[in-house]
Amino acid sequence: MAQPILEIDDLVTGYGRTQVLWGVTLALNEGERIGLFGPNGHGKSTLLKTVSGLLKPWRGAIRLNGESIGGVQPRAVVDRGLIHVPQGNVLFPQLTVVENLRLGAYARRARAEREPNLARVFELFPRLAERRRQLSRTLSGGERQMLAIGVGLMGAPKLLMLDEPTLGLAPKLKDELLDAIGKISRVGVPLVLVEQDVEFLVALTDRLYMINHGAVALDIASTDRLDHGEIMQMYFGKG
């Protein structure tokens, strides 16, 4: 079997003395899109932060294409093409939309493709093109999510991690983002997607992991028929 793109092995970490992850093990294979879901506060965002280098692992391994990236600087992770779009990202509020996007291509490997990628982002999110000179703090919640994803794309990702890109958005906007993320993953960018909405995840990913109490509680293929009852059961346990 081919080597996984991203491999997380018994990862343990936390904040200060508070442990949050209690041994997460998961893998993302070539051309695959995985979804993470689970109750609030059980460590999904913490997991992504550790992968992107914002947080140091206490124990365990993170490998990107077989190379260990656990505990390296975020810069080194970005340089390898792993881009993390964090939850509720406010980006740079006093900079304009286009300034934010251009900074998304700050890393050397993304710089050469900056202007073509900018055109691609504007094609994907025409609203951002209309608001290119607007300060990003004046954007609506939905536009801000688009900008956050756009900034991620400007980094020319070889692997994209999106943390709750539709948090707090109305259904119509959610559909719009679902379309956009679908387009991104269809050009072959492997995806790690965190979402509360399991239906949204099923539509976009090949495999789901449920994170519960800082560990993987379930590993299921999205193609499996999931009905609402089963999902509720996953969240709240049996009986």
Add this chain to the structure above:
Amino acid sequence: MATAQSVFLSGIVLGSLYAMMATGLSLVWTTLGIFNFAHGIFMAVGALVAWQVGTDLGWGLGPAAGLAIGVAVLVGIGFLSELVVVRPFLARRDVVLIAVITTLSASIFFENGTLLIWGARYKQLEPLIPGKVDLLSTAISAHEVLIIVIAPLTLVLLWLFLKFTRIGSAIRAVSQNRESALLMGMNVSLLYSSAFALSAGLAGLSGILLGSVRFITPSLGAEPLVKALIVAIFGGLGSLGGTIGAAYVIGLLEAISVYFIGLYWTPALLFGVMILVLLVRPTGLFGRKG
């Protein structure tokens, strides 16, 4: 009304100096979130290096070389100071307080260092341009005209740098959201030391310009630093345009007050005005809301 014009001109000269100093302070404040209390001694060090390099009592390479090398040395000192005095404490929650102590310590270190190297004798730089010029039918030294011209020029260059270069926009960005900056692959530590170095360079430049108007002592920058602090707060911390505007307002106010009320009560008046402004507009004269 020759006096009105000369009061106006001396206000503009003061404003120009304050603008450069306060911009340096505010650059560090917005980027690193700390106040650098060594900014004043950085001015004195800049002037002393320029004196050593430029004047005939030193190496005699001329005022222009003194200026260039003085600023360059200060950029280097700024870079290293950030490494030693700020970097180790940046991750701490109480970094604002710690930085007060460490930058004050650095200031004392440099103060004694300059005394050790250059002694306590008062020194003065030759003016960069000798002679007098007639401006607004007032005779004013050419050096002061140079100050009036250099300050806005420097600040426009700084603005262009921050607005249009890769590093410049990254410096602005990192001050707004450190985590996002990290996730975009920015070298945040390097950006911090660059901002600190730039600020020290500005301090050096202001010190060198001031060094031929006043005597160079270790406390050359102390009194202007207090004014620059007033300016930075008055202008709304962190807004570059506001800081520069406030610098000229304070400079003019000081010149008028010195003329009518005298040197002695002027600082009290400036503090009074600052407190009044902050009571009415807590974000400063030109500061943004929240």
